[in-house]
Amino acid sequence: MRDGVRDMAFTVVSLGGPVAAEGEDIFRAAGVRSLSTGPYPKKEEVIALLRDSAAEAIIVRLVERVDAEILRASPRLKVIAKHGAGTNDIDVAAAAELGVPVLAAVGANAHSVAEHALALMLGLAKELRSQDAFVRGGGWEKKAYGGRELRGSVLGLVGIGQIGRAFAAMAEPLGMSTIAFDPFAPEEAFGPHARRVATLEALLEASDVVSLHCPLTPATENLIGAREIGLMKKSAFLINTARGEVVDEAALVAALRAGRIAGAGLDSFAPEPPAAENPLWSLPNVLVSPHIGGVTPEARREVSLMTCRNVLSLLRGEALAPRFFVRPR
The missing domain is CATH 3.40.50.720 (NAD(P)-binding Rossmann-like Domain)
Structure with a gap:
């Protein structure tokens, strides 16, 4: 909610599990509908959820890969955000071709x-x-x-x-x-x-x-x-x-x-x-160890807060620091 007015109803889908409770609180306060899958969902499940929800944003947690087919599943997709820093599980080049910015939670963990x-x-x-x-x-x-x-x-x-x-x-x-x-x-x-x-x-x-x-x-x-x-x-x-x-x-x-x-x-x-x-x-x-270096409660909280704030800012049309944007290599 900004200036006492609730945001328009955005839908955000988290792939691989929900964000931390503090991140969900940010979305809830803004009137965002937050949906999530379990860890490493099947591709057809992801596509169906994105298509049926018409999501404006995807948050990538635990998923094998977000490819062009997944990116095209929701006609309203405006942003994809990595719940972390590494984006090798996202086809960044395909996202760029579709005009969908990719964000990363740089430095949070x-x-x-x-x-x-x-x-x-x-x-x-x-x-x-x-x-x-x-x-x-x-x-x-x-x-x-x-x-x-x-x-x-x-x-x-x-x-x-x-x-x-x-x-x-x-x-x-x-x-x-x-x-x-x-x-x-x-x-x-x-x-x-x-x-x-x-x-x-x-x-x-x-x-x-x-x-x-x-x-x-x-x-x-x-x-x-x-x-x-x-x-x-x-x-x-x-x-x-x-x-x-x-x-x-x-x-x-x-x-x-x-x-x-x-x-x-x-x-x-x-x-x-x-x-x-x-x-x-x-x-x-x-x-x-099972790739948990950056998922302590403290780090997960900070990653979720940064990711959710950045997603919400972009959906609102607000400016974001250049360091959060991931570009094709």
């Missing part, structure tokens, strides 16, 4: 994702998975512990957006130094906590921990493959809280089995959800 990357790094360095299982199994032999300090180590960030900058700031009090590779970032993006390196190869060779924070684009798909892993130290860890497709998973499995790197902490996979028989599950030097 950055702190939570950075904390999760930190947790994966610490879990690997301190052997938390194996030590937990060891004690639960009746063990108490400290000589078997192979954990290490991170003080004096080098953290290498592939991508220096808001998540990367937050992670670099968290690593500094541990006594780590941070280097970063990001050919698209201006100098000021590196801030006081990270030093720029000119090439990915230089970063991989120098880092004790490599953490991925780049978007998924044609240029970054399989960015970390057998060649790149071969450049890393044998004692190094790989952390991925970005997108699973950035890593050649088969090459990573082979490297972990052969001991070419010390371990990996993975929060994202390709595809998602991953197969039940994924070979990563059997490897003792891997920590995994």
Whole structure:
């Protein structure tokens, strides 16, 4: 409601579950009809819901992909918004051809994702998975512990957006130094906590921990493959809280089995959800989580608030900051 007048009745469909309660409150106050599906709905279900509801907006949470056919399902569609930052599950080029802007909640969950990357790094360095299982199994032999300090180590960030900058700031009090590779970032993006390196190869060779924070684009798909892993130290860890497709998973499995790197902490996979028989599950030097780095209650609330406010602003014809708009690459 603006100036005491209720907005015209818009319909918003959330694919993969509803937004947080605070986001629903925003829509309710504005008179918006908010509908949602369950996680990973079937394509025909999505098309039918959009067609029958004549939705003006789509919010993308947990769905395999929003393609041109889905985008055409509602003749009144005016905006599609990602409930998060990564838009690889949206056909952005098709949306542009249809004149439908794509929005992303840039930076809303950055702190939570950075904390999760930190947790994966610490879990690997301190052997938390194996030590937990060891004690639960009746063990108490400290000589078997192979954990290490991170003080004096080098953290290498592939991508220096808001998540990367937050992670670099968290690593500094541990006594780590941070280097970063990001050919698209201006100098000021590196801030006081990270030093720029000119090439990915230089970063991989120098880092004790490599953490991925780049978007998924044609240029970054399989960015970390057998060649790149071969450049890393044998004692190094790989952390991925970005997108699973950035890593050649088969090459990573082979490297972990052969001991070419010390371990990996993975929060994202390709595809998602991953197969039940994924070979990563059997490897003792891997920590995994189900792509939840950015879905703490605090982050989910902030993402929902940002997404809902941006969707409502666009439907009202109000101006939005350029950083929220996603354009075809």
